[in-house]
Amino acid sequence: GEDVEQSLFLSVREGDSSVINCTYTDSSSTYLYWYKQEPGAGLQLLTYIFSNMDMKQDQRLTVLLNKKDKHLSLRIADTQTGDSAIYFCAESTFREGGKLIFGQGTELSVKP
């Protein structure tokens, strides 16, 4: 079945790079996403990658996709205290259009 897994917590120091990892099981995944949720707020789309790509960079964010291992990562360069939030990985497939399967979320804590 469909499953998306993430580690629950990550703690880094301000200025370091953060790497949040995600694994998924559905080999027919079409898009993979990273969403950010700050306390008491909604889900903010950070970036997404199509399954035929292996990397996407957007300012401080780098997404790496290893389709063979079904592994997705989000790297945040120069992590700031404002990056503290929960980060959700999600995947979708064309055959179940619009249905996102989410991981449990990784709580990123950035210490000054």
Next chain:
Amino acid sequence: DTAVSQTPKYLVTQMGNDKSIKCEQNLGHDTMYWYKQDSKKFLKIMFSYNNKELIINETVPNRFSPKSPDKAHLNLHINSLELGDSAVYFCASSQGTAELPLHFGNGTRLTVT
């Protein structure tokens, strides 16, 4: 502002009551969704509508009834509320069902006492 907006932001009610949550999007999207986030932050789809037509219904109790009067609105009505319905409910929208990503509202925190 272009956005997905939900009301109310907070809803506290007693078991057995009936309540509604409203959602509107002004992004011109034709597909709207309801997702539920439980106390452990786990997010799961409940429903989706495309051009007012139900396309996804994920084994949600029939006490939950979505209604889409037009493609810019998707409301969620819940009958006979139970303690286990306490959660944060997120509305989302997208252009089509294959052209994601989804844009989410800020959520409605429902507390059933």
